[in-house]
Amino acid sequence: MAVKRIGKQTIKFHNPPSIIGTSSIVGPKEGDGPLRGYFDIVLEDDTWGQKSFEKAEAKMQEEAIKLAIKNANLSVDNIQFLISGDLLNQIISSSYTARQIGIPYFGLYGACSTMTESLCIGAMIIDGGFADNVVCATSSHFSSAERQFRFPLEYGAQRKFSSQWTVTGAGATVLSANGNGPYITYITPGRIKDYGVTDASNMGGAMAPAAIDTLLQHFEDTGFTPQDYDLIVSGDLGLIGRRIVIDMMKKKGYDLSENYTDCGIKIFDVVEQDTHAGGSGCACSAVVLNGYIYKEMKKGTFNRVLVMSTGALHSPISTLQGESVPGIAHAITLENLPR
Amino acid sequence: MDNMTNKEYQEYLKRKIPKPDYLNNSIRAFIVGGTICLIGQIVRNMLFRFGFNEKEVVTGTAIIMVFLGSLLTGLGIYDKIGKFGGAGAAIPITGFANSIVAPAMEYKREGYLFGVAAKMFTIAGPVLVYGIGSSIIVGLLYLIFTAGR
C-alpha cells in the first residue's frame, strides 16, 4: 500500500527532505539580468577557459555540484547519489560530470524539466530511507544547445518572436534527511501532454498544456488553491506560455494572475536583453530555483512555493521529421515549515 | 483543456503569438538587401573599368561578394547583419557564403574531415543540389523542345 500517495499523481512526504545547500553558476548574459545578485558565480567568459562549449557546460555542472555540497557543509563522501541530466545528446554534460564526482549516478533526460524531475526522484529516495544526502543537478549552455537544436552561431538567421533564449548556467541542490528547510513536502510528477504543436521555435506554446495538466492535478490531489502559495513558478514557458497558463487555468476556476510567474521571464529583461519570449533550457529553472527562490525562502520572503520545471521532449531529428513536441511538467512544493 | 482537440489548441496558440512587425522587418530587409546589391554594383562597375569582359565581370563580382560574406562571417559581423536584415542578408550571394562559413567554423572542434568539411554544406548543400539539378533539367528540356527543329 503506497501510503504516501494522495490523489492521482501526487506524493506527500512523511519525512520531507530538506534542501541543505544550493549553488548557481551563470554565463555573462544571465549575470546582466534582473536576478544577477542571486547567483553564486557569474562567468565573464562563457567558455570558462575550455576548448569547446560542451566542455564549458560540463565544467559548470561539475563546479555547481561541488559548490552546492560545500555550501551544505558536506564533502562528496557524504553524498550517496548524484541525479542529473542536461540537453545534449546522450546527456554528455552530466555523465562527464558524474565521472569527475565519482559517486553513484542516475542520468536523466527530462529536457528543461530536469531540475524538478531530479528533485522529485531525489526527494523520494531520501523520504524512502535509501539515502541521507543526494545531490540533484542540471546544466545548459546557449551555444552548445544552439548548435544542436538550431543554427550555427555565426549564421545570420532572425529569431522568431516566440523563440526563447537558452540559459547558460548550472544549478545544483543538496537534499538531506536532516536539515532545517526549506523542505520538499509534496511532488506532482507530470504526464506527457502533446497537442500536436510542431513548431520548435514555440516551446512555451508546446509545453503549456503539460504545465496546465500538472497544475490542475496538483490542486485536485492536494486540495490546495493557488492562494495557498506565496509564489507559483513554471520553468521556461516564457511570455506566450505564461499567458496561456493564466488564461486556461482561469477557465478551470483557478486565478493565477496574482502570484504566478515563470523562470524564463524572471531571468532576463526580455526587452532590454532581446530574448524574445524569455529564457529556456535546463539551467533556466535550475538557477532561478537554486539562486533566487532558495535565497528568498531562506530570508522568509516566501514560505510556500510551487516550482514546476517544464520540458519539451523533442529532438532535432523528430523536428525534421515533422513530429510534434511532447511536453512535460513536474511540480514540487517547497515549504519553510512542514505542516 | 481536456476538451480541446489538437487542432483547436493549435488555432488558439496561433492567436496567442504576437504578429511580426511586417513593415519594420520589410524596411530593414529592403535596406540591407539593397545595400548589398549596391556594393555588388560598385564591384561590378569597377571590374568593367579594369577592362574585364561581361563573363569575367559576372564571375569576378560573385567571387568578391562571396569573399566579403565570408570575411564578415569570420569577423562575427554577418550574424548581426542577418539579425537586423533578415531575408535582406540571407538572399544575396553573401548570405550563401555565410551559410557555408558559419557551420564550417562551428564544427571545427569535431575535426577537419567530419567537422569543417562535412558540415560546410549543411545549409548550402540544398542550394547546390536544387540549383544544379534544376539547371540540368532546364538544359535537357531545351534539347527536347528544340530537337524537332
Added chain:
Amino acid sequence: MEYLTAFIVGGLICVVGQIILDSTSLTPAHIIVTFLIIGVILGALGIYEPIAKFAEAGATIPIPGFGYALSKAAIEGAKSKGVLGAFAGGLEATAGAIAAAVIFGYVTALISYPRSKS
C-alpha cells in the same frame, strides 16, 4: 543611376523573401532554395534576362540571380554541346562562386572561432 536600380530591385527581392519568412514557418534555407528554383525557371523562360539587364547587380547578387545564371548557362551549353553541355553548363558558369565559397569557407574556419551571441 544603375546604383539606384540595383539598390531598389535587390531590396525588393529581399522584401518578398522577408514577407514570406514572417508569414509562414519556413526557414531561411527554404526561402533560399525556393528563390533559387524560381530564378532557374524565370531564367529558362527568358523572363529574368530583362530584369538582369535593367537592374544588373540588383538582380544578379540575390539568389534568384544565381538560379538565372545556372539555367542560362545550361541552355547555352545545350545549344553548343548538346546533352553534355546541358549537364556541365550550369556548373561551369557558377564554378567560380562555388569554388570561392568552399575555399574562403575553409580558410575562415581555420583562422576564426564562432562567438557566443549576447
